[in-house]
Amino acid sequence: MSFQKKLLAFAAVSALSAATAVPAMALENEFHGMFKFMGYQTNALAGGDTKDILRKDAHSGFFAEQRARIMYIAKANDNLKLVTHFELDTRFGGISTGYKGTTGNDSGNLDADALTLETKNIYLDFNEPATGANFKVGMQPWADAYGSLFLLADMTGAIATKKVDAFTGQLGWFRFDDNTAANAITGPGQLTADLIVADGKFAINKDITVGATYYNIQNDTGLSSASTTAPTVSIPNYELLHMIGVNADINVGPANIKPFAAYQFGDQNSAKDISAYMMGAVGKVKAGPGAVNFSGFYLSGDKGGTNNNAFQIVTTGTTYFNPANMWLLIRPNQAINTSTSLTGNDMTVGGRGSIGVFAGYEGAMGKTFYNANAGYMRTAEARGNEKKSLGTEVNAQVGYKIFDNLSASAAVAYVFLGDALNGKGTDRITTYAQTADADNPYLVNLQLSYAF
Amino acid sequence: MKRSLVAILFLAGTLLAAAAASASTIRAYIAEFTVSPADNGNLKTTLQRLLATRLAGDGVVTVDTPAEADVIVSGSYTTLGKMFSLDAIAKSAGGKQLSAAFEQGESMDVLIPAVGKISGKLKGDIVKQFPQGATALPEAAPKAPRADIVRPAASAELVKAPSSEIVRSEGAAGWTSQRLSGIYSGVATWGTKEFVTADDKGIHLYRPGSKLDLVTEVALPDRMKILALDAMGPEANGRVLVFVTIMDRENISSRIYALQNDTLKLVAEDIPYMFRTIAPYGGAKKLFAQQMGRSDDFYGDVYEASIVDKGVKLSNPIKMPRFANIFNFNLFRDQSGKSYLATFSDSGYLLVYAADTGEELWRSTDKFGGSETYFQRRDWENERTNMTPFRTRFLDQRITVTDKGEILVPQNSGFFVLGNLRSYSKYSVVNFAWNGSSLEEKWRTKQSQNYLADYSYNPATKELVLLEVAQKDTFGGKGGSVVRLLGIE
Numbered sequence: 001m002s003f004q005k006k007l008l009a010f011a012a013v014s015a016l017s018a019a020t021a022v023p024a025m026a027l028e029n030e031f032h033g034m035f036k037f038m039g040y041q042t043n044a045l046a047g048g049d050t051k052d053i054l055r056k057d058a059h060s061g062f063f064a065e066q067r068a069r070i071m072y073i074a075k076a077n078d079n080l081k082l083v084t085h086f087e088l089d090t091r092f093g094g095i096s097t098g099y100k101g102t103t104g105n106d107s108g109n110l111d112a113d114a115l116t117l118e119t120k121n122i123y124l125d126f127n128e129p130a131t132g133a134n135f136k137v138g139m140q141p142w143a144d145a146y147g148s149l150f151l152l153a154d155m156t157g158a159i160a161t162k163k164v165d166a167f168t169g170q171l172g173w174f175r176f177d178d179n180t181a182a183n184a185i186t187g188p189g190q191l192t193a194d195l196i197v198a199d200g201k202f203a204i205n206k207d208i209t210v211g212a213t214y215y216n217i218q219n220d221t222g223l224s225s226a227s228t229t230a231p232t233v234s235i236p237n238y239e240l241l242h243m244i245g246v247n248a249d250i251n252v253g254p255a256n257i258k259p260f261a262a263y264q265f266g267d268q269n270s271a272k273d274i275s276a277y278m279m280g281a282v283g284k285v286k287a288g289p290g291a292v293n294f295s296g297f298y299l300s301g302d303k304g305g306t307n308n309n310a311f312q313i314v315t316t317g318t319t320y321f322n323p324a325n326m327w328l329l330i331r332p333n334q335a336i337n338t339s340t341s342l343t344g345n346d347m348t349v350g351g352r353g354s355i356g357v358f359a360g361y362e363g364a365m366g367k368t369f370y371n372a373n374a375g376y377m378r379t380a381e382a383r384g385n386e387k388k389s390l391g392t393e394v395n396a397q398v399g400y401k402i403f404d405n406l407s408a409s410a411a412v413a414y415v416f417l418g419d420a421l422n423g424k425g426t427d428r429i430t431t432y433a434q435t436a437d438a439d440n441p442y443l444v445n446l447q448l449s450y451a452f
Numbered sequence: 453m454k455r456s457l458v459a460i461l462f463l464a465g466t467l468l469a470a471a472a473a474s475a476s477t478i479r480a481y482i483a484e485f486t487v488s489p490a491d492n493g494n495l496k497t498t499l500q501r502l503l504a505t506r507l508a509g510d511g512v513v514t515v516d517t518p519a520e521a522d523v524i525v526s527g528s529y530t531t532l533g534k535m536f537s538l539d540a541i542a543k544s545a546g547g548k549q550l551s552a553a554f555e556q557g558e559s560m561d562v563l564i565p566a567v568g569k570i571s572g573k574l575k576g577d578i579v580k581q582f583p584q585g586a587t588a589l590p591e592a593a594p595k596a597p598r599a600d601i602v603r604p605a606a607s608a609e610l611v612k613a614p615s616s617e618i619v620r621s622e623g624a625a626g627w628t629s630q631r632l633s634g635i636y637s638g639v640a641t642w643g644t645k646e647f648v649t650a651d652d653k654g655i656h657l658y659r660p661g662s663k664l665d666l667v668t669e670v671a672l673p674d675r676m677k678i679l680a681l682d683a684m685g686p687e688a689n690g691r692v693l694v695f696v697t698i699m700d701r702e703n704i705s706s707r708i709y710a711l712q713n714d715t716l717k718l719v720a721e722d723i724p725y726m727f728r729t730i731a732p733y734g735g736a737k738k739l740f741a742q743q744m745g746r747s748d749d750f751y752g753d754v755y756e757a758s759i760v761d762k763g764v765k766l767s768n769p770i771k772m773p774r775f776a777n778i779f780n781f782n783l784f785r786d787q788s789g790k791s792y793l794a795t796f797s798d799s800g801y802l803l804v805y806a807a808d809t810g811e812e813l814w815r816s817t818d819k820f821g822g823s824e825t826y827f828q829r830r831d832w833e834n835e836r837t838n839m840t841p842f843r844t845r846f847l848d849q850r851i852t853v854t855d856k857g858e859i860l861v862p863q864n865s866g867f868f869v870l871g872n873l874r875s876y877s878k879y880s881v882v883n884f885a886w887n888g889s890s891l892e893e894k895w896r897t898k899q900s901q902n903y904l905a906d907y908s909y910n911p912a913t914k915e916l917v918l919l920e921v922a923q924k925d926t927f928g929g930k931g932g933s934v935v936r937l938l939g940i941e
Contacts, residue, residue: 249746256702
């Protein structure tokens with residue numbers, strides 16, 4: 001706690017000194033934005049992001065949705081800016097029961113006019129003049145150095161970054177949960193979950209960068225308290241987690257490879273320890289007019305025993321693996337409101353762990369761009385009679401850049417379900433396969449994307 | 453009835469009196485002073501105001517615009533060594549010189565008395581020599597009194613504004629090519645009339661004559677994007693080396709072409725360096741190179757580069773201060789020989805750093821530079837922040853240092869939105885001189901209603917080769933570009 005207090009105090013003093021040390025200049029307004037329209041013909045999705053539909057005789061239908069993002073940056077000078085970022089999500093036709101952060105309908109109903117503005121980020125970004133370090137304080141995005149398999153989320157916190165020649169160091173603290181009731185007489189910060197980040201990157205030369213990280217999660221949200229209501233299930237489902245890892249970014253000839261590996265240890269609870277690991281790589285090789293993409297990961301799973309050997313995350317909704325370039329097996333990086341996968345974005349498959357391998361080819365011809373990909377996923381460990389194979393996906397996309405920042409595209413994706421998801425009895429994982437003998441899921445996606 | 457008659461007579465009398473008064477008043481306009489070599493302490497307007505207050509009186513009134521003036525007074529303040537000279541000329545609206553006066557002195561203490569002396573002499577001459585009849589109204593006013601009708605004197609319709617009021621158009625002295633189909637992004641020269649240009653298809657050698665003739669061209673694969681174009685030479689055998697900085701699938705994969713006998717021949721390809729030719733300190737043109745890193749878009753120092761056996765040899769590294777990279781920096785010296793580095797900030801301000809310490813010394817109030825040329829790199833980690841899987845990095849304009857040690861920078865403006873969608877619609881080229889503490893604007897070219905994609909300065913002919921985009925890419929259209937050649941001396 002003392003470290004956190006010091007960090008905050010330092011950040012506050014630094015913010016004040018940065019604000020007063022620079023000469024008065026006119027405020028500059030910077031806008032960024034994005035609009036995406038997505039239309040789906042599919043038997044796997046229904047406009048929501050809990051999980052894919054996996055059942056026998058699954059109905060196919062069409063739905064459409066849109067997302068807009070608006071980013072406004074109030075820039076006092078090159079060393080001080082306030083970043084604000086908002087989002088507006090709507091499914092065509094509307095959903096009135098709360099959707100993507102809204103509490104009422106999502107304005108897609110007849111005559112629109114609903115309140116749908118969501119706040120994504122509000123943070124101060126400044127360079128402290130004395131040390132030259134960069135600070136970001138507030139509600140901000142953060143991503144791990146492991147392909148976002150562990151955590152990618154918008155969180156409230158503070159992070160400091162300092163570059164010294166080829167070394168870049170980062171220290172951060174995020175409070176991603178605080179269940180302490182307002183005005184609780186037990187005092188502040190009793191039921192909290194914090195993430196501490198220490199990250200170092202060193203550029204050995206222009207072609208090789210190596211990095212090492214330490215992440216620490218202290219989860220006290222499940223503690224009992226006389227005057228506050230603690231959640232019955234704390235998120236994440238462990239009390240203490242340490243995660244140490246190494247990563248690299250290497251250029252070799254026509255190839256770029258980013259390998260990574262991490263080990264997790266800590267306490268799930270007073271009786272059970274965590275001992276888990278992960279590894280993976282993302283690569284790209286120039287070939288012909290385009291490039292071959294490949295990627296893969298291994299997340300350890302739990303067979304049961306004294307230790308919990310399953311790779312731990314924070315929540316399934318805050319994990320990604322965008323380099324896979326999948327549409328159904330893993331949530332697509334292009335997804336907007338409907339952003340889910342066969343396992344409901346849970347790449348740990350409920351603690352079973354998983355193995356995924358993916359490859360594809362992408363290229364462009366003038367204003368036309370294209371990609372085609374294939375991927376396979378299975379669980380690392382099987383429970384009971386369950387099978388391991390989750391499925392194999394093939395997909396392809398073709399798009400056209402109407403303007404520099406406006407593109408239209410069409411994609412198709414099809415999954416040959418593995419035994420673990422289309423089994424007839426206890427061999428299937430019932431958390432995801434809602435009926436026996438589930439149909440192979442597919443989708444056709446039409447997209448219009450504008451970003452500036 | 454009688455009251456009305458009295459009132460009419462009274463009004464007529466008043467108006468006639470006013471007309472008579474105006475007939476005997478000389479309206480003088482004092483133009484802003486020209487000050488050289490530098491306007492310290494806003495002397496231009498101070499001198500203008502001092503002269504205006506001293507000239508007024510004895511039948512002379514001062515007015516705010518040259519259009520309503522009978523007499524136009526223009527003046528200059530010049531310092532040479534320790535001496536100053538204050539000069540003023542009064543001309544009638546028709547251009548006839550009525551009076552000229554000057555005063556000189558050694559210190560600012562005698563400047564105000566000098567203004568008083570000059571104003572006395574000017575006033576005397578103006579009152580004596582001004583042709584009263586030119587604006588005098590006819591004494592008989594059988595119809596409406598003239599004072600009711602604002603009618604400029606015949607001579608006033610031909611008012612010639614003082615030279616300081618006119619922004620001279622250099623366009624008349626320049627040469628403009630025919631419209632070239634497509635959007636060009638880069639241009640490079642090497643001291644002769646020919647130049648190479650780049651667009652999204654490849655590079656093209658042009659020769660200006662009565663129109664711009666395409667001599668030869670080289671097509672590049674679709675996947676390659678040209679970031680920069682530069683040229684060195686010609687060598688003794690007439691060979692010119694053309695350096696094409698290329699982004700190929702997120703990596704730098706540059707090419708060098710040899711231009712000889714109107715033919716472009718590939719000398720080397722897939723070179724992992726970004727290139728730029730610069731004439732630091734306004735001296736000889738040199739080739740520079742910088743690398744792209746895995747995490748840094750501009751990795752490490754900028755090096756002087758030379759081509760040996762198809763390889764690149766690096767020497768004399770220059771450490772780049774914040775914001776500076778190979779594409780947006782240049783070096784200049786002041787009179788004492790101290791070295792400075794000029795660059796653009798990410799926001800577009802012109803910055804001057806001390807070259808030895810890297811300390812920022814000055815930044816402009818207005819924005820300069822500005823380019824629509826960019827490259828994109830995959831950036832998974834920041835996808836949620838950037839809202840695309842790519843990080844977009846815009847390059848900036850060249851900064852040229854002339855052999856006088858002055859700085860030339862373009863100023864693209866008409867920016868309609870920030871973010872990763874840039875669109876400039878007009879530009880000027882601005883000349884600055886370092887006065888020891890700041891960059892002082894000396895002149896600028898007439899604003900053009902096009903976006904300046906790139907430019908090149910030819911020190912031998914003192915000519916700018918300006919590559920303008922006359923029409924942006926539109927749906928179904930290819931856009932259009934124009935090359936202007938403009939002498940700047």
